[in-house]
Amino acid sequence: MTVKRITFLQELLDFMGLGGRLHLEWISSAEAQKFARVVTQFTDRIRALGPNPLPGWQLSNQLLFYPEPVAGVCPKEDSWNESKRPV
Amino acid sequence: MEREQKARVKEWLEKGEIDVFLGYRMFQGHPLPYCFHPGRAHEIQGLTEGTARYPLVKIALGMARREPDIRIGLLGRDCDRRALKILAVWNQIDPNRFRTLDLNCCPSPLKTQAECSYLSPVNSGFLKGLAGVENSLDLDEVEGWGREERFVRWMHEFQKCIKCYGCRNICPVCFCSECSLEHPDFIGTGDLPPEVPLFHLARAVHMAGRCIDCGLCEEACPVDIPLRLLYRKANEIMKRVFDYAAGTDDDKPPFSALEEKVTLEPRKIDVAQGEGR
Numbered sequence: 001m002t003v004k005r006i007t008f009l010q011e012l013l014d015f016m017g018l019g020g021r022l023h024l025e026w027i028s029s030a031e032a033q034k035f036a037r038v039v040t041q042f043t044d045r046i047r048a049l050g051p052n053p054l055p056g057w058q059l060s061n062q063l064l065f066y067p068e069p070v071a072g073v074c075p076k077e078d079s080w081n082e083s084k085r086p087v
Numbered sequence: 088m089e090r091e092q093k094a095r096v097k098e099w100l101e102k103g104e105i106d107v108f109l110g111y112r113m114f115q116g117h118p119l120p121y122c123f124h125p126g127r128a129h130e131i132q133g134l135t136e137g138t139a140r141y142p143l144v145k146i147a148l149g150m151a152r153r154e155p156d157i158r159i160g161l162l163g164r165d166c167d168r169r170a171l172k173i174l175a176v177w178n179q180i181d182p183n184r185f186r187t188l189d190l191n192c193c194p195s196p197l198k199t200q201a202e203c204s205y206l207s208p209v210n211s212g213f214l215k216g217l218a219g220v221e222n223s224l225d226l227d228e229v230e231g232w233g234r235e236e237r238f239v240r241w242m243h244e245f246q247k248c249i250k251c252y253g254c255r256n257i258c259p260v261c262f263c264s265e266c267s268l269e270h271p272d273f274i275g276t277g278d279l280p281p282e283v284p285l286f287h288l289a290r291a292v293h294m295a296g297r298c299i300d301c302g303l304c305e306e307a308c309p310v311d312i313p314l315r316l317l318y319r320k321a322n323e324i325m326k327r328v329f330d331y332a333a334g335t336d337d338d339k340p341p342f343s344a345l346e347e348k349v350t351l352e353p354r355k356i357d358v359a360q361g362e363g364r
Contacts, residue, residue: 004329004341008295011324015229015317016284017238053238054284 020049092188093134096160100125105160105186107150109143110134120146136162136190138203142303144170144259151180163187164203166301169334170259173297176337179262211311219243222305222313226320245283247310254290254304254314260297260333267293287317294318296325296340299333 006024013019023042027035099105100123112121112130118137123130144167147159161167168187175182192203211221220229220240229237255261255268267273267289274286298318305315325331329341 001342005292007328008321008324008342009292011328012288012291012321015237015320016241016288017234017236018284019234053235 018053021046021052093131096123096134096188097128097131099160099186100128100131105158107157107159108134108188109147109159109161110188111136111139111141111162136192140164140166140203140301140303140306142257142259143167144174145257147185148174148180148259148262151184155181156184158184158186160186160188163189165191165193166299166303167259169299170301172334172337173260173299173340174262176339177260177262177297177343215311220313220316222311222316224313224316226316226323229316229320242283244312245287246280247312248281248283248286249310250279250281250286251309253307253309257303257307258294259301259303260299261293287312287314291317291321295321296329296331296342297333298322 003024006022010019010022013022023038025038027038096108096110100108103125106124108123108131110121110123111118112123112133113119113135114121118135118139120141120143121130121133123134143161147161150157150159163171168189171180171182171185171187174180211223215221218240220243232240252268255266268286269276274282274289298321300315300319300322302315304318305311305313308314322333325333325341331338331341333340
């Protein structure tokens with residue numbers, strides 16, 4: 001049941017743009033080595049994906065100014081004050 | 088509304104096969120939900136259907152909860168019939184006490200003119216297409232975008248949410264008496280704006296195996312979030328991964344814990360294999 005739900009959630013997050021950040025693993029408390037290995041590998045994978053875009057996210061005006069969206073975290077500064085605002 | 092259909096409803100009410108009939112009746116120029124009952128059988132002549140869709144199934148569910156013995160007839164659009172099937176599968180209603188007057192209202196190659204509010208043209212402004220997600224998109228188009236673009240566009244939509252609970256209130260298959268969107272231990276009430284995208288993701292996960300694709304949520308949303316598109320993706324995952332289509336047959340849905348037998352088989356799970364999502 002857990003596998004089904006996690007699989008579903010992984011696909012849904014992927015659809016929304018937050019994919020690749022959820023992993024399911026069954027590890028007993030006696031399998032310490034496996035735990036260390038799994039966590040290290042997953043941490044590396046997350047690091048490769050970049051920081052979590054959720055905190056500090058604001059309404060992005062950037063899509064109005066640039067034809068293609070800017071990758072990564074949207075800046076916290078108010079982009080209306082920047083000179084890139086169209087006249 | 089054909090004369091034979093009205094006559095059939097009248098017959099059901101007079102013979103006592105149903106106690107009430109839920110349909111629409113014109114009131115000051117608008118078809119509004121109305122409960123016809125045998126005491127006033129002459130009103131059946133006013134039975135009508137229109138493009139406006141109200142959640143008759145939800146009204147019927149409320150009635151059945153208060154009076155478990157009541158037998159209800161209702162106008163059965165395709166989506167309403169799927170909703171009744173899902174509610175029966177989840178043990179919320181007794182299907183023997185419900186009867187539908189089947190309406191063939193979903194558009195098909197043979198019937199392009201259909202009585203459904205979902206078919207009215209969608210006028211969305213330029214900002215939605217530029218910075219957000221248009222309601223009329225296909226799933227393939229959304230999946231064609233890259234990961235960052237998908238995230239920014241969906242967040243643009245979700246952050247408009249005002250937590251009106253319209254989507255949850257109007258959904259015909261939302262039946263939980265303790266909704267986790269209202270429960271203080273999960274997403275509580277108050278606290279505006281809602282935590283995006285948690286509110287919508289939680290709802291989408293709960294819609295897995297239940298959403299019948301009626302589109303009432305998208306119609307109810309005051310800020311025009313493409314909810315039907317999101318739940319369509321949830322349905323597509325259910326179909327592809329679990330081979331389950333809600334409302335089409337009487338199978339138990341994959342996420343229901345009812346009568347499930349758990350088996351533990353040893354399986355090799357490879358952590359190093361990254362899907363690159």
